[in-house]
Amino acid sequence: MELKYSSHSSLKVNTPNVALLPWGATEAHNQHLPYGSDIIQSEVIAKTAAEAANSKGAKSIVLPVIPFGNNAQHLDQIAAIHLNTTTAYSILKDVSYSLLKQGIDRLIIVNSHGGNDFKPLVRDIQSELKVLIILADLHKMIPDVVGELFDTPGDHAGELETSMMMYLLNDDVDISKAGEGKRTKFKIKGLNQAGVWTPRPWKLSHPDLGSGNPENANIDKGKIYFEKLTEALSTVVLDLSIAVKGDLPYI
Template sequence: MEQRPYILAETNWKNVKSQDYKVAILPWGATEAHNYHLPYATDNYQAEYVSAESAGKAWAKGAKTIVLPIIPFGVNTGQLDVDLCMNMNPSTQYAILKDVVDVLSRHKVNKLLILNGHGGNNFKQMIRELHIEYPDVFVCTLDWWRSFDPHTVFDEPGDHAGELETSAVMHIRPDLVLPLSEAGDGAERKFKIRGLKEGWVTAQRQWTSVTKDTGVGNPALATKEKGEKYLKMVTDEIGDFLVELAAADLDNMYGD
């Protein structure tokens, strides 16, 4: 396998100490059930893949990026009754994120992208708080599946372990995907209260009351080819963003 100098876990100090990294990428996932047919590490495999592919495309264009090892646990407070769904509270996430930013600040890597792979994670308020203590580090976050309209590829993308995620994992780790005949249909039960049902009021969902198979979204139309096509679009888009971010002057970020 060809060495990827933009993946911290794969490179070495001889290389690292000679680089002037402009952007660090921190993939952040979760370890949770994904219907019957996808692995518990689905969010991690996707976040790692998108981070590496996007960073590689940016690196090829001259952007000095470095992908940090993934944080494999996410906020799963609504899935505590699902066997071995691993929960990390937001306060714990903030403590970890603060320590990561502290290291980056010490070593003058002053731009961080949190590449999120799990819908339950939300870093916006953490970024606001980090800005007070580490104003020298520009921290931003994105949900990788929102970077390119999924409806350009998928008929019914789904929310969790549906057509989008199933197709993506079919491309990334096909060896870990069970036949679709073994998957549940991902049927979702919604809140009865109108504001919650329509989405303009938010609350924690109790996952086992929402879905019988832990999926939300039908994976029946998923294919490896759809996953490959969508992931290329996503990583092209994020790769271009990383090129812009690497070149950005933090003292001159705003314009007309």
């Protein structure tokens, strides 16, 4: 799949009312995927979904991807970049404000990074600005498909993400370098209790810098997952774009 920064082509859509904001992260992905894997996924999925929705009557545009996310746990990796929550809040608010000035009152965050937690930010900003902000957490959108398609999907550079990257950018995937993606449990047993959480340095808890074994990943699974995911997102874009004011109670 060809990757190019061509937001200008999306602007050919007349008077858009929905903007998609892809949001990724810059971090190590086990030993076999590019640092920018989340950036690539959020951007390509957003663009593909928007194009599909626009072909059915939506009026959407795709903004350039935000390449950095919350990676406070990953600062033990060279070139991992951490964006503070206050910085993410400022970016999201400034983007929302700018779009509102142009008459665009519907914004979809297309998030590909599990460490990004946008809900508190969306609650705060939506209470201040007359913009409807939708959070699309890609890794949570189609759990049934994930269950059918993958043996052990993993949550970071595992079977699922590796399959998708094989489909999107196979030349940049070197599966021969991949580790098993095991997770080291806490020594303090009580901290392994479900529902209990605290951040840990990624390298100590995930020695391969991945979570989940990618050994059963393949392009075919990646293609199916990508198509199902973009289809689901395109429905969100279309429904949001054709909704009238009365259907949008918060604006």
